[in-house]
Amino acid sequence: MTTFPTLASTPTLDPAAPAPAAPTVRLVEVGPRDGLQNERQAIPTATKLALIRRLAAAGLKDIEATAFVSPKWVPQMADHAEVMAGLPSAAEFPGVNYPVLTPNLKGFEAALAAGAREVAVFAAASEAFSQKNINCTVAESIVRFEPILAAAQAAGVRVRGYISCVLGCPYQGEVAPEAVAAIARELLQMGCFEVSLGDTIGIGTPAGVQRLIGTVGEQVQVTRLAGHFHDTWGMGVANVAEAWRQGVRVFDSSVAGLGGCPYAKGATGNVATEDLVWLLHGLGESTGVDLEALAACGEWICAELGRPNGSRAGRALRARCAA
Numbered sequence: 545m546t547t548f549p550t551l552a553s554t555p556t557l558d559p560a561a562p563a564p565a566a567p568t569v570r571l572v573e574v575g576p577r578d579g580l581q582n583e584r585q586a587i588p589t590a591t592k593l594a595l596i597r598r599l600a601a602a603g604l605k606d607i608e609a610t611a612f613v614s615p616k617w618v619p620q621m622a623d624h625a626e627v628m629a630g631l632p633s634a635a636e637f638p639g640v641n642y643p644v645l646t647p648n649l650k651g652f653e654a655a656l657a658a659g660a661r662e663v664a665v666f667a668a669a670s671e672a673f674s675q676k677n678i679n680c681t682v683a684e685s686i687v688r689f690e691p692i693l694a695a696a697q698a699a700g701v702r703v704r705g706y707i708s709c710v711l712g713c714p715y716q717g718e719v720a721p722e723a724v725a726a727i728a729r730e731l732l733q734m735g736c737f738e739v740s741l742g743d744t745i746g747i748g749t750p751a752g753v754q755r756l757i758g759t760v761g762e763q764v765q766v767t768r769l770a771g772h773f774h775d776t777w778g779m780g781v782a783n784v785a786e787a788w789r790q791g792v793r794v795f796d797s798s799v800a801g802l803g804g805c806p807y808a809k810g811a812t813g814n815v816a817t818e819d820l821v822w823l824l825h826g827l828g829e830s831t832g833v834d835l836e837a838l839a840a841c842g843e844w845i846c847a848e849l850g851r852p853n854g855s856r857a858g859r860a861l862r863a864r865c866a867a
């Protein structure tokens with residue numbers, strides 16, 4: 545029986561509270577990549593680096609920093625090498641990991657040269673989305689990933705796998721969970737250490753998540769899955785809660801709910817990291833994240849970008865702190 549948070553079990557805001565226990569859930573902060581890739585205005589590299597530094601200071605240990613994709617396709621990520629060159633040192637934030645996206649060997653080689661120690665390949669469960677996003681079929685994308693996996697293994701670089709459109713496609717509509725399961729199994733067999741299931745257009749509901757994890761979980765271990773839920777239809781937190789109930793313990797999120805996908809019209813950002821932390825702490829999990837510092841970071845980046853804060857927990861916490 546799952547216990548959901550009550551007022552009594554919500555996180556304490558007492559600054560004298562004991563230090564949090566070691567994380568029991570791993571959060572992958574995708575704000576600097578997924579969150580910013582769709583912004584129309586050119587964001588200065590210095591702002592991206594300041595965001596990454598604030599996220600690390602708030603306790604996030606996995607921060608997706610940038611994408612080694614074609615600048616013709618996603619101009620916002622064109623400064624990928626500069627971002628990597630400006631990352632905080634391990635002495636400043638020990639144990640922080642800065643993964644990057646690599647769609648092909650060219651991107652992987654550039655990422656490696658820039659110092660990446662973890663990369664992510666990205667496939668889709670929908671043919672139409674695969675064509676729009678990376679200009680090839682799903683099968684061709686898997687073939688493209690093979691040399692990345694081989695080169696990464698030789699260089700001691702970890703590779704994560706993403707699957708987009710796991711709960712629906714903006715071009716094709718419904719996506720069968722069996723199709724997702726087959727790709728997840730393939731990515732893990734190729735050597736990915738984990739597969740992140742992306743609800744790219746935030747169309748899923750908890751019932752869909754239950755079916756998805758149930759079906760994918762018949763093919764691969766649930767502990768090797770991550771949930772990546774966009775919040776377009778307001779189901780992000782509910783979907784995380786359902787995936788958590790199904791045994792998933794890794795979640796991607798974006799501070800202040802930043803983001804959208806350039807190849808999924810109307811898609812809004814990921815579930816906000818602040819909302820996720822509030823939910824997970826309420827469920828008795830530990831994330832290692834200082835929620836107040838994270839909420840301050842969310843307010844700061846929204847002011848920098850001139851956009852509203854998409855995190856309800858972040859807004860509530862800031863209002864409470866200001867009262």
Ligand SMILES: CC(C)(COP(=O)([O-])OP(=O)([O-])OC[C@H]1O[C@@H](n2cnc3c(N)ncnc32)[C@H](O)[C@@H]1OP(=O)([O-])[O-])[C@@H](O)C(=O)NCCC(=O)NCCSC(=O)C[C@@](C)(O)CC(=O)[O-]
Pocket residue numbers: 578581611612613614615616617618645647648650651652666677678679706707708709742743744772774805806807
């Ligand atoms: C995959 C390609 C490159 C194919 O694009 P293409 O046009 O088929 O590639 P190409 O091999 O014909 O090359 C075209 C040009 O791009 C260059 N190029 C080729 N590769 C690279 C590279 N790695 N880095 C830099 N430049 C590159 C290449 O050198 C050439 O330059 P030119 O000769 O014309 O001057 C392109 O489609 C692309 O970059 N797509 C990326 C799209 C993207 O970033 N989408 C958003 C991320 S995925 C996402 O958000 C979903 C996710 C992960 O969050 C999960 C979810 O929510 O679902």
